[in-house]
Structures are given as C-alpha cells and as structure tokens.
Amino acid sequence: MKICVVIPILKEKIFEEITYRELEAARRKDVEIGVVSIDKGPASIESAYDEEIAAPWILEKIKEAEEKGFDATIIDCMGDPALDAAREIVDIPVIGPCQASMTIASTLCDKFSVVTVLKSVLPLFWRLAKKYDFKSKVASVRSVEVPVLELEEKRSEVRDRLLAESKKAMEEDGAGAIILGCTGMIGMAKELQEALGIPVIDPAVASMKLAESLVDMKISHSKLVYPKPPEKERRL
Numbered sequence: 001m002k003i004c005v006v007i008p009i010l011k012e013k014i015f016e017e018i019t020y021r022e023l024e025a026a027r028r029k030d031v032e033i034g035v036v037s038i039d040k041g042p043a044s045i046e047s048a049y050d051e052e053i054a055a056p057w058i059l060e061k062i063k064e065a066e067e068k069g070f071d072a073t074i075i076d077c078m079g080d081p082a083l084d085a086a087r088e089i090v091d092i093p094v095i096g097p098c099q100a101s102m103t104i105a106s107t108l109c110d111k112f113s114v115v116t117v118l119k120s121v122l123p124l125f126w127r128l129a130k131k132y133d134f135k136s137k138v139a140s141v142r143s144v145e146v147p148v149l150e151l152e153e154k155r156s157e158v159r160d161r162l163l164a165e166s167k168k169a170m171e172e173d174g175a176g177a178i179i180l181g182c183t184g185m186i187g188m189a190k191e192l193q194e195a196l197g198i199p200v201i202d203p204a205v206a207s208m209k210l211a212e213s214l215v216d217m218k219i220s221h222s223k224l225v226y227p228k229p230p231e232k233e234r235r236l
Helices: 013-026 048-067 083-089 097-106 119-131 155-173 189-196 203-217
Strands: 002-010 032-038 072-075 112-116 138-143 177-180
Touching (some): 002 048, 002 203, 013 203, 032 048, 048 072, 048 083, 072 083, 072 203, 097 112, 097 177, 112 155, 155 177, 155 189
Parallel strands (some): 002 032, 112 138, 112 177
C-alpha cells in the first residue's frame, strides 16, 4: 500500500522530514509513505486566502499521486484545503485531517476541543465543524498563538501552551478529547495525552490510519457526491 502525503505549502525541508519521520513511526509495516510539497502557493496556510492560493497546486499533486500509483492521498493541513475538488478529480481516497480527526474524536467522547495555532483561524474550524455536521460535538476551539512557521523552533513553548489550553478545554469547556489543530504539531499528541489523561488526536496520524482503512476495505469517496468535473477549457 502506498500513501501520498501532500503538504500544501511551499517546500520546507524540515517540515517534510518531520512529517515523514513521524508517519514512518506510526505507519503499518506494509505501507509506503511519500511526502511532497506544492511547487507554488503560500509559505503556510493560516487563512481562507492562503487556501485558495494553494488549491490549484494541491490538485496538481493529488492528480500526480494517482497517476504514480498511490493508493490514497492526504492533504496535510487542518483546513482541509481543496478537499472536495480533489475528490472530484481522482478515484483514490483523499483524506482531510480535520474531517478525519473530528470523525474519530466523535466516537471517543460526547464533546471534543480543537487547539490550533492562531485566534484568526478559529472561525475556520467552526465553519468546518458545521460543514461536517460536528458543530454540536465541539466543546471549544482554542489557540496557542504561535504561527505555523514558528512551531518547530518554539516546539517546547508550543507544548506548554497546548497543555495549558487543553486543560482549560477540559475544565472550562467540558472537552473529553483534544484534537491538535495543525498538522505542524505532529509528534506532540502522545506526551499531551499522558499529561492530560484523555485522548489527544494527531490529525496527520489520524489521516494516515483512515487512509489505510479505506484502502483495506477497497472503498473511496462516492462519485455521486463527488462527480468527475465536465470536460471543458480551463486556464490557470
């Protein structure tokens, strides 16, 4: 089984290396992982504007992955950018980390919280929760106030802030599980889960496990819901 992870930002070697390392540790032994970044687009995704700029290049990488024989793909961003469009243009499963994480969290508790990077992206998660029909399950969306591009250099500080905000989500908001609200927080879930005593979901790992399961079951997204776009002239 081959799974392609598309990091929907301009290439940053450190992000690709961390993502590959963490998913290699979590993957099943019969799974091969490929990690790619987009050739054009934003340096990070922290707004709807960033998502729209990244979308054409995400779709390009998703299409390439299918053509290269990958069995499933992951759009490695918690905003799930270009997810619907990607599902229209390929037949293999395309996983969005936010949808995957919220789906899994909903099976583990009555209410869960998302702890993400910046206050400015909080509305995005409420919109996605509404879209995926999980709004009633979201206890809160909180932020650590560290931009995506600073997550790695401030990793220790980010862990501390994640722990503090997650405790508030438990004690003040009634959260029974925590979703890390950025795939750049990969590798932090285990330590937080041990400290909090409740499930903490790493969206990148959740996406990979969902991708593995769909490939195993030989099922993908419904083409009645995500039909192939009609043939016509399109200019980018």
